[in-house]
Amino acid sequence: MNSDPDWSLWRSFAAVIAEGSLSGAARHLGLSQPTIGRHIEALEAELGLSLFERGLTGLKPNATALRLYASVDRARSALAEAAILAAGAQDGEAGTVRLTASTMISNYVLPEILASIRRLHPNIAIESVPTDSAENLLMREADIAVRMFRPTQLELVTRHLGDIPLVPVAHESYLARRGTPTTLNDLWSHDMLGFDRSDAVIRHARTLGFQLTRDNFPVRSDDQPHLWELLRAGLGIGFAQLNLARTTPGLVVLPIDLAIPPLPVWLTVHKQLFTSHRIRAIYDAVAEGLTAYIKDDPTAPPLR
Known part of the structure; x- marks a missing residue:
């Protein structure tokens, strides 16, 4: 044996x-x-x-x-x-950095940031891992993580970059067909895009006094980038990051306050990796890019 x-x-x-x-x-x-x-x-x-x-x-x-x-x-x-x-003991910048973030951040926010990073650091290869599960930094499943919650492990260095407002949005082609809701009562009578297995939206609606069911969401998916594309195709009203909605042609932010808690953004790395020149370089560059995205003017008018 x-x-x-x-x-x-x-x-x-x-x-x-x-x-x-x-x-x-x-x-x-x-x-x-x-x-x-x-x-x-x-x-x-x-x-x-x-x-x-x-x-x-x-x-x-x-x-x-x-x-x-x-x-x-x-x-x-x-x-x-x-x-x-x-x-963490490596001195040079050349090498690979593995970066993980949510599927929405990875697909619709990070590409422009990574394009700038690659111009600044052409000798650093980047492995991008889009996932809505929490990759384990302690097991080296990723070097740097963008988290939508505050990590609590003592071995991690975390930085709160800011909070992203979440708002109801719809494509102008949908609003042209169905009209624009202006109150919560109007909103729930529209075609809503929602999650399949998660009841997060339903639970939040109940805190506002509305007893919704799955039937209020005729189009459902647990894949958030897919929901985003359905939203852009005009299938109904959904919920999105304010800055992403504002910079997407054809999408309109609806004038309804749903009191949705904002999405916190934390940048995280293992403390022993923070001394690596290449990882620190990518960490700082990602922080700068995401901070600029988060601090985009939320009072600007929606794109129509």
Whole structure:
């Protein structure tokens, strides 16, 4: 029996347990599901142990797997910490920086900022990770993160860049067909774009005294960039970042105050990486670009 299986097998093993499935592990590691499955089979063969129960619902870790996972997870954390320390000790600017942000910020705000950064720092490669899940900076899943909440881990350096107002918006083609609502009562009688599984909008409407259901949202999706494109196509009224709506031709900010809490923007990096010249350079440049975006004049008239 090989007592020292390749680390890639252990990494896949840990991902399957942490993510709960082969498919989840594959998405997390950026590998194919068959590859993850082969890694699990190879690990079991090298250890001479069965680690998972196979069933119609997928793989279920047995007691032995769960005991092993605790040690593998500690090893994974230690390796991630070593990688962070090594990256923070690097003096040169050349290299790669992995940046993660929400799908909306990544697709509609960061491109222009990154274009300027690449002109300033042509020797730094940038890996951009659009995701609405919280990538783990402590595990080096990203070097820098744009968060819509305040991170609390002591190992992280965080900077509050500002708050983005969220407002109801619609495309002028939709308003030409249906008219422009001016009150909350008018708003809910329109075609609303909403989330499929999340009830965040419904819960907020209840705080305003309106008992909405899924039927109030005839077009639904949990993919926010997709909702944005549906909004731009004139399918109905949605909710958007004020500055993004103002700078998108054809979109109109509706004159209705929904008292939606603004979206906080925090820029985050592991404190050990903050000493890396290239990571600090990208961190500062992203901070400057996002601050300019956030502080765009919110009193300017909507684009029509």
